Amino acid sequence: xxxxxxxxxxxxxxxxxxxxxxxxxxxxxxxxxxxxxxxxxxxxxxxxxxxxxxxxxxxxxxxxxxxxxxxxxxxxxxxxxxxxxxxxxxxxxxxxxxxxxxxxxxxxx
Amino acid sequence: xxxxxxxxxxxxxxxxxxxxxxxxxxxxxxxxxxxxxxxxxxxxxxxxxxxxxxxxxxxxxxxxxxxxxxxxxxxxxxxxxxxxxxxxxxxxxxxxxxxxxxxxxxxxx
Amino acid sequence: xxxxxxxxxxxxxxxxxxxxxxxxxxxxxxxxxxxxxxxxxxxxxxxxxxxxxxxxxxxxxxxxxxxxxxxxxxxxxxxxxxxxxxxxxxxxxxxxxxxxxxxxxxxxx
Ligand code: NI
Ligand code: NI
Ligand code: NI
Numbered sequence: 001x002x003x004x005x006x007x008x009x010x011x012x013x014x015x016x017x018x019x020x021x022x023x024x025x026x027x028x029x030x031x032x033x034x035x036x037x038x039x040x041x042x043x044x045x046x047x048x049x050x051x052x053x054x055x056x057x058x059x060x061x062x063x064x065x066x067x068x069x070x071x072x073x074x075x076x077x078x079x080x081x082x083x084x085x086x087x088x089x090x091x092x093x094x095x096x097x098x099x100x101x102x103x104x105x106x107x108x109x
Numbered sequence: 110x111x112x113x114x115x116x117x118x119x120x121x122x123x124x125x126x127x128x129x130x131x132x133x134x135x136x137x138x139x140x141x142x143x144x145x146x147x148x149x150x151x152x153x154x155x156x157x158x159x160x161x162x163x164x165x166x167x168x169x170x171x172x173x174x175x176x177x178x179x180x181x182x183x184x185x186x187x188x189x190x191x192x193x194x195x196x197x198x199x200x201x202x203x204x205x206x207x208x209x210x211x212x213x214x215x216x217x218x
Numbered sequence: 219x220x221x222x223x224x225x226x227x228x229x230x231x232x233x234x235x236x237x238x239x240x241x242x243x244x245x246x247x248x249x250x251x252x253x254x255x256x257x258x259x260x261x262x263x264x265x266x267x268x269x270x271x272x273x274x275x276x277x278x279x280x281x282x283x284x285x286x287x288x289x290x291x292x293x294x295x296x297x298x299x300x301x302x303x304x305x306x307x308x309x310x311x312x313x314x315x316x317x318x319x320x321x322x323x324x325x326x327x
Contacts, residue, residue, distance in 0.1 A: 029141060043246060104111065109207065212318065
């Protein structure tokens with residue numbers, strides 16, 4: 001038995017939980033903050049048989065892919081002509097940090 | 110040293126925390142949701158000496174036993190005589206999922 | 219790769235998170251309660267390379283040191299002259315409980 005601890009973006013957490021449940025994978029969701037992921041994040045504890053670890057990592061990859069989005073940024077220089085007041089930059093959203101931990105003993109009572 | 114991570118029903122969490130404290134067992138309580146336990150649940154982190162793991166699992170079993178309760182369910186068929194509008198079914202509540210994890214290093218500062 | 223799970227007092231959590239971030243250490247913050255630390259506490263998950271575990275433990279020690287504070291306590295005996303209604307006692311605040319756990323597999327996606 002293994003425990004997968006994964007820290008993902010809030011925006012992906014509802015979709016991932018539904019996906020895991022639909023595949024019969026037990027997951028517990030904890031509210032979390034901070035970390036290098038600057039926006040709100042969610043931590044999942046997923047108890048899983050060793051032979052299914054790669055399958056679950058695949059599900060996380062599918063549901064929490066990083067994507068590039070364009071975001072408007074104001075330039076630091078303030079005395080610019082109006083049309084140059086803001087410009088688009090590419091930002092990366094989504095992604096996941098995954099830890100797989102060995103479980104000594106697993107029980108359901 | 111071991112860490113016991115246990116996911117239990119909200120309704121059992123206050124009683125379990127009191128029981129663990131009264132036995133001198135350190136526990137940390139985290140709010141959690143989701144998982145196969147559909148109602149609200151609570152996650153405990155319990156740091157414990159290896160020789161006391163079975164003792165703590167025994168405490169969790171005592172305080173978080175599954176019980177059968179009768180619950181009234183509305184049948185899916187709507188055009189039934191009034192007396193048949195709802196019927197009792199047996200539902201299982203309580204229970205716990207327990208993971209025991211090995212701890213490399215333990216410190217109190 | 220190791221995971222450090224540390225339970226600290228709420229009052230130290232913002233300072234510790236800033237310190238960890240400034241040292242480039244990834245940390246996730248979870249709200250927690252209970253445990254032997256009677257006041258509110260916070261749980262951090264810190265993913266870290268094995269060779270930096272002692273460095274991170276050093277940071278936690280620096281930011282979450284126990285300190286002695288004087289606190290006014292009412293004596294249990296009620297029929298005392300007014301000047302004796304409360305007296306100062308030394309209480310210990312701060313501190314941390316630290317668990318270091320081995321990580322089988324670590325991924326960032
Ligand atoms: Ni939903
Ligand atoms: Ni109470
Ligand atoms: Ni700040």
